[in-house]
Amino acid sequence: MTGPVDGQDVDRPGGFRAGRPAAGRGGSGAGPERRPERRGRGGPRPAAGGRGRPTGRSAVDLPRHAAYQAVAAVHRDDAYANLVLPAILRDAGLVGRDAAFATELTYGTLRRLGTLDAILTDAAGRDVARIDPPVRDALRLGAYQLLHTRVPAHAAVSATVDLVRSVGPGATGFANAVLREVASRDVDAWVARLAPPLETDPIGHLALAYSHPQWIVRAFAEALGGDLGETTRLLIEDNERPPVHLCARPGRADPVALADEVGGAPGAFSPYAVYSGGGAPGDLPALTEGRAHVQDEGSQLVADALTVAPLDGPDGRWLDLCAGPGGKSGLLGAVAAQRGARLTAVEVSEHRARLVGQATRDLPVTVLNTDGRTVGETPKLAEGHFDRALVDAPCTGLGSLRRRPESRWRRQPSDLPALTRLQRELLSAGLRAVRPGGLVGYVTCSPHVVETHVTVTEAARRAGVPVDFVDARPLLPKGMPGLGDGPTVQLWPHRHGTDAMFLAVLRRG
Template sequence: MDDPARITAYQALLAVHRDEAYANLILPSLMREAGLSSRDAAFATELTYGTLRHRGTLDAIIGRAAERDVARIDPPARDALRLGAYQLLHTRVPSHAAVASTVDLVRSVAPGATGFANAVLRRIAEKDIDAWLTVVAPNEAEDPVGHLAMVHNHPEWIVRAFRDALGGDLAETARALAADNDRPEVHLCARPGLGDAAELADRVGGSPGAFSPYAVYLPSGAPGELAEIRQGRAHVQDEGSQLVAAALVEAPLEGRDEQWLDLCAGPGGKAGLLAAIAAQRGAYLTAVEVTEQRANMVVNAVKGLPAKVLAMDGRLAGQERELPEAGFDRVLVDAPCTGLGSLRRRPESRWRKQPSDLPPLTKLQRELLTAALLAVRPGGLVAYVTCSPHPVETKLAVTEAIKRGQGCELIDARAAFPAGMPGLGDGPTVQLWPHRHGTDAMFLALLRRTM
């Protein structure tokens, strides 16, 4: 079978589902190995990410057409069928070409399933996606969550989390879910003092960000090949991540403002931005990362900037000599989380994450926030950040920290965002959203230590 784009996409799907690989890591290496042209690379990328995003609905349709649960289909044939169904239902590839190419693929990876695959694909081709959704989606009035989950390709527990975070508004929940299925632009961060966003946008053929003064939108291309990235004058970072990191240092602070702490710094994007701002303000950043590999990434991210990196557990802040109690003026807790706010960039994650992931994560988040409030000085600020809108990872975690009597108060985080930025809610915390801001769904709470 001489079809390098489809073969590459199939290999990526296989690695994601068999080896729990991440598409954003495995696909570029597979495309380089295959020597794909730019056109084939774009097609392989569309097939891979599109199939991963729409897996839930594709599986429901394949199961209905096959008259069996997709779990009973051999994995090689199952991934090929997903790839074929995506082409039939979501691309302009002619039906006969999508069927023929997928049957050829099945013949090469699962020969015994060739006839079966041909029959299933022909049944799928009889209806368009809207017609199929009337077959497989639950009734909207009777089961609104199940309906949204099927139509917008998210597990039901994630739909419920988004709904709750949006105050029960199902129409806006639908918009948030739909935004997760859009292909996101690459965002760059021009490091202050080292690069200018407007100049960077001109050089790379991008455009300045809508909100962050450091952001540049890159519509296409490989950012790793840019000289500005290689030279440390810019890095790849979602605009939402830039905004929540910058908010920590934009919030007013009385008294000393010299020692900053990034408590969960890997892989280093926020640390790089904070260290660049620290260089302009006469401050110094201590970046903490528990895993050695990610700590090394942080070292590279802050190279040449006023910063040091400690490979240690952030939960020890306030207890260790290098992280003394009340030793810092500003502290960032970019807590490990479910990552539900970045599903558009990591489409496989929505099917990989489970509600059972929440309890250990929320325990860790609260321990890190407790440590941060111990490490910051009275009057100092802590920014609690998650790349998730799930209420138990956001407002509940902060509310419990305050209830435990740790001597802190919430301040209005909205004031630390760019003037006139819309959709910041009623405060005092801020929840960003892809459908509102074009960013990942980053959450920010700013807390001031009072005693």
């Protein structure tokens, strides 16, 4: 697994990268763990005395140095924090409070990057893009400590100047002056100073206040019917540290017993969900023994919805058309084992196909390392062969920004045409793969209407076979709030505590 707090892997991140963080874009938060951090100086305390210091001339304590390494790797190498931070913590020997502090600095800085950059630009009197990259990343970490943690201002300034001394000699005086200017106001005062007025430019105001690019704020607002109040609640939730959700595999683990085992609690909606009690998920025996896996509750719900949808006729041949890294395949395979069915899991990436194989070992699952669009061209992907098919299509991942905070700064509107074309092609392949009367679940971890309603409507229209929409709302747990008017369903972090998963269920005529 990954880092101690924020390392939950996203079940289906999109596969494209683009762009760099731009200066002067929006940040702030409140969420699943209800640990206020948006206002004042709420946040974790540093390890007492800054325990552990790198050898040599640097006076930087290890947690801050680890956070700097992770943030620098994200910006310098296009790395993902949840992949690089665990190795950095391990190499530095950081555990407990020190590891938690480094993790909070890393993820918090990446989430708040747009607002931090706008503040640093103003405080420095120059565009943040013109600051030397190592110094810039150090200043971002310092500004985050000043505005979003309980680290005393003098300690945050001093520690950051030490960090700058180690990564950008000659810039210590500049860093000291910039940070003292940052410390002269709290985050709300900075937002009031820098954000455009909410009344005349609501998207621009929310983007700067809650640290999201404007195009993403606009997409969220459109998906929420233009409700700016609800959009604000979503942005706040996006900036919170997400809980780790576990999936108790049916037939292998009882959720209540698993919750007791891990010191957590059963999930609110999914019959398989357990909210972890903390710690590194990879250390849990239930995961190493194959009784459970890490998976957002929303991902569990949309996969389970396909398995409970009423189906006439045979029901033993299931398909996961975009299976990597294997979370949904693991759940589908466990349900299939209970029902005498068999799952074919398709993944185009060789590495991710291996992950699917590991995630589904000892389950009735066959893994195919091929392109899901080859339905009808590959003997094991014959047209009309399957009874149920899941199309968990690659997408922008805008629904999981709380778990992959750097993604909001890499994604661009220009990513959408290639992604939506791929989504339509995969959904069309899924519809060809099922028999007449068979069911297809189309899923994205994005609420962007182009990736959800537009894609599914266009694919159904062009499918070349009769297609009917099935109302997905009754396929989710009874009493689940905020599911809309149907027939599709959009889950939300601020409504349901899940990633923003979209689900459409279609029946081939």
